[in-house]
Amino acid sequence: MGAKRELSVTVDRALVEAARAAVAAGRAASVSAWVNAAPRRELGRTPDTH
Template sequence: MTDKDKLSVTVDPDVAAAARAAVSSGRSGSVSAWVNEALHRQMDHERRLQAMDRFLAAYEAEHGVIADEEMAEAVRSARADAIVVRGKRSHGAA
């Protein structure tokens, strides 16, 4: 068994119930494993956000601050190019 740090945490009742349900249904080996996997996902998420922050800082240092209008145009363009997989494309979505 690998080294582990034992923690005592307090969680919302619905989160605890979801963890126990994951174990009961066989989707997780234990509540600890379920929580550990969630913490790994959060750690990876924060690493990606930090990488994005570094990328944007470097980009803006070289090209200038991205204006709100540029961001809005990028959103409009992405929505116009999006492929709808479920539901209907709303008209005038921007």
């Protein structure tokens, strides 16, 4: 998808907790990776390797 850009957003506390839990459980490499995957799923695209 190209170069990444920094973005500041406000999300529900439960989403932050879910992202952190996914990282702790090894289901996501980072909170950023977890958040980045959501719009990709919405757009029907597969995650890139970054």
